[in-house]
Amino acid sequence: MGRCPRCQVPLLSADLDGIPVTHCPRCVGAWVETRHVIGFLDALAPKLAPDVTANSSLNAAPDPGPVARCPGCGGAPTLGGFMNAPHVRIDHCSKCAASWLDGPEIGTMVRQRAIAAARSADTAQWHAQEREGVNRRLGLQIGRREPRLG
Ligand SMILES: [Zn+2]
Ligand SMILES: [Zn+2]
Numbered sequence: 001m002g003r004c005p006r007c008q009v010p011l012l013s014a015d016l017d018g019i020p021v022t023h024c025p026r027c028v029g030a031w032v033e034t035r036h037v038i039g040f041l042d043a044l045a046p047k048l049a050p051d052v053t054a055n056s057s058l059n060a061a062p063d064p065g066p067v068a069r070c071p072g073c074g075g076a077p078t079l080g081g082f083m084n085a086p087h088v089r090i091d092h093c094s095k096c097a098a099s100w101l102d103g104p105e106i107g108t109m110v111r112q113r114a115i116a117a118a119r120s121a122d123t124a125q126w127h128a129q130e131r132e133g134v135n136r137r138l139g140l141q142i143g144r145r146e147p148r149l150g
Contacts (some may be wrong), residue, residue: 054122
């Protein structure tokens with residue numbers, strides 16, 4: 001494995017909950033197979049986004065700009081986004097089927113995913129409450145007696 005595309009120091013191999021990760025000890029950027037990116041982010045969520053709620057703000061880290069070379073093959077990576085998170089520009093190499101994630105970017109992506117999960121949980125709860133309210137109103141109508149005439 002090559003060197004960090006930012007710092008040029010040798011990358012280190014690690015295992016994060018069964019996900020193979022190659023990371024830079026200096027800038028904490030990570031080189032992750034694209035199919036493992038979501039698992040990688042979720043494995044970091046308890047550490048990087050422990051208190052996130054639906055109302056949390058993203059506090060996106062500034063975009064450090066693209067890297068010049070893929071740490072795997074030396075080719076020029078293409079840029080990709082992530083869940084419309086601001087400032088996240090993933091450097092993706094289609095030849096290596098892997099992505100370079102900058103350290104600050106990783107924090108932003110983990111929070112973006114955690115906030116989205118919290119919001120969808122809130123939405124599901126809101127829908128459940130709405131249904132309950134509708135059922136209660138229907139129940140009242142069903143129970144209401146028509147006044148007798150005559
Ligand atoms: Zn680095
Ligand atoms: Zn490559």
